[in-house]
Amino acid sequence: MQSTTTNPIRWTIADLVIFEGDRANRYEIIDGELFVTRAPDWRHQAVCINIGTVLKLWSDQTGLGQAAINPGIIFSESDNVIPDVVWASYERLEQLLDEAGHLTAAPELVVEVLSPGKTNERRDREAKLKLYSVRGVLEYWIVNFQEQVVEVYRRENGALKLAATLYCQDELTSPILPGFSSLISKFF
Numbered sequence: 001m002q003s004t005t006t007n008p009i010r011w012t013i014a015d016l017v018i019f020e021g022d023r024a025n026r027y028e029i030i031d032g033e034l035f036v037t038r039a040p041d042w043r044h045q046a047v048c049i050n051i052g053t054v055l056k057l058w059s060d061q062t063g064l065g066q067a068a069i070n071p072g073i074i075f076s077e078s079d080n081v082i083p084d085v086v087w088a089s090y091e092r093l094e095q096l097l098d099e100a101g102h103l104t105a106a107p108e109l110v111v112e113v114l115s116p117g118k119t120n121e122r123r124d125r126e127a128k129l130k131l132y133s134v135r136g137v138l139e140y141w142i143v144n145f146q147e148q149v150v151e152v153y154r155r156e157n158g159a160l161k162l163a164a165t166l167y168c169q170d171e172l173t174s175p176i177l178p179g180f181s182s183l184i185s186k187f188f
Helices: 013-019 042-062 090-096 118-135
Strands: 025-030 033-038 065-069 073-076 079-081 085-089 109-113 139-144 149-156 159-167 171-174 177-183
Touching: 013 025, 025 118, 033 118, 042 065, 042 085, 042 109, 042 139, 042 177, 065 090, 079 118, 085 090, 109 118, 118 139, 118 149, 118 159, 149 171
Parallel strands: 109 139
Antiparallel strands: 025 033, 025 079, 065 085, 073 079, 085 109, 139 149, 149 159, 171 177
16 A cells, blocks of 8 residues: 655745736645635724724834734745734834835734735734734734734733733723833724
């Protein structure tokens, strides 16, 4: 009897060219695994805009950095993701952007708004949490708009660890965003 070994397919950025023109789906690669999701719905995007706006207003007031919605981050050929919201200090942003204006390393803050479905939730809670932790993100917010809850992960001993679970009436502050403060209810 002959035994066969199969090697899993490892996707790279170059492989994504076959999906050009598909506006109905999002394609992300984490550790060579391809994740395909439907384009986010209206409510999901509204929450992203709310979070981005809160961060932008604070950034404009302090002059410390910039927020962006749905930027691609090309960590490597086999790690290419599209977080919902990011924030980067101006100092770090200079080092993160390539000549084409793409992020190529970790911003200080990444926010993912959960999309419905166990597969999507597992991707954000496991695969992306691990990726962002390994790549040096300082803070990661997982936002559940259905339950109106925000989980805040902060870098501790070289890894992202759950620091707080916040509800609508709670106020979010952050050591990486000096003077930042927002009620969670403003996100929803």
